[in-house]
């Protein structure tokens with residue numbers, strides 16, 4: 372499974388598999404980077420014609436950050452959120468770590484930095 376993620380600078384990269392490995396350009400050996408999602412999709416379709424089309428990774432509807440392999444997400448009213456960013460989640464005291472969630476989410480941005488989520492927090496979102 373491949374997914375595209377936009378970097379803070381606005382460019383796009385392709386990640387594959389559960390470990391979100393960066394895809395490299397076989398011809399140059401360097402990390403494949405694209406100016407647009409469309410360009411990334413086109414390149415991916417030619418590289419791996421047999422695989423599912425590339426699509427953008429899910430983003431948190433609140434902070435716009437992507438979800439990493441270790442980060443949980445929750446579905447709320449048809450949109451994806453970090454469990455701590457789900458509407459209503461910030462209104463309830465979430466313990467001493469609640470402040471750290473927000474900062475991590477913002478800094479995580481489009482760079483693929485991961486926001487870790489405790490399994491028990493993930494369960495609360497259901």
Ligand SMILES: [Zn+2]
Pocket residue numbers: 431432433434435436452453456476
């Ligand atoms: Zn978020």
